[in-house]
Amino acid sequence: MPDLYPLSDEVKANMLRKLALFWDGQWFLKTVDEFGLEAAVRLNARVRTAFGRIEMRTLLRALGKRRADDLADAIRLIATYGEVLMGGVLRADFQMTAPTQAEALIHRCAAYAGAKLARLERVDQACVACETL
Numbered sequence: 662m663p664d665l666y667p668l669s670d671e672v673k674a675n676m677l678r679k680l681a682l683f684w685d686g687q688w689f690l691k692t693v694d695e696f697g698l699e700a701a702v703r704l705n706a707r708v709r710t711a712f713g714r715i716e717m718r719t720l721l722r723a724l725g726k727r728r729a730d731d732l733a734d735a736i737r738l739i740a741t742y743g744e745v746l747m748g749g750v751l752r753a754d755f756q757m758t759a760p761t762q763a764e765a766l767i768h769r770c771a772a773y774a775g776a777k778l779a780r781l782e783r784v785d786q787a788c789v790a791c792e793t794l
Contacts, residue, residue, distance in 0.1 A: 674748070675748060678746060678747060678748050678750070681746065682747075682750070682771055682772070682775070685772070686772070686775050686779075689701055689705055689786075690779060692704055692705070693781065698781060698782060698783065698786070701786070702783075702786045705786065706792075716742060716746075717738070717742070720738060720741065720742050720745075721738070724738075726738075732757060732760070732761060732762075732763060733757065735763075736755040736757070736763055739755065739765075740753070740755060747771065750769070750770075750771035751767075751769065751770055751771065752767070752768040752769040752770075753765055753766060753767050753768065753770075754766045754768070770788075772788075773788065
């Protein structure tokens with residue numbers, strides 16, 4: 662077995678983040694090619710919702726939690742997840758607007774930027790993840 666190239670944990674995490682985004686983007690673009698933009702948006706929304714549940718269960722298990730304690734804790738969980746998955750390519754602020762309501766303010770999003778680069782007829786399709794948060 663050859664010696665492996667040394668990579669720091671930070672470089673590994675950044676590679677995995679990028680590859681996850683690229684995989685998702687390529688899946689979406691190929692779905693657009695096969696079925697059209699509107700069908701791809703609908704499918705992506707369904708997949709995003711299902712996978713979002715998996716992501717949150719995985720994060721909760723990693724933290725030894727069964728569920729969020731309250732809305733403030735749910736915001737903390739989402740912010741933590743965003744940092745783990747996206748690192749610096751997602752910049753968001755979360756604000757509680759009422760005891761049972763919060764708002765996410767997205768300042769930078771790699772999915773949205775990628776949709777613009779793909780020159781699709783609509784770029785809001787990338788926002789499905791935040792819309793179903």
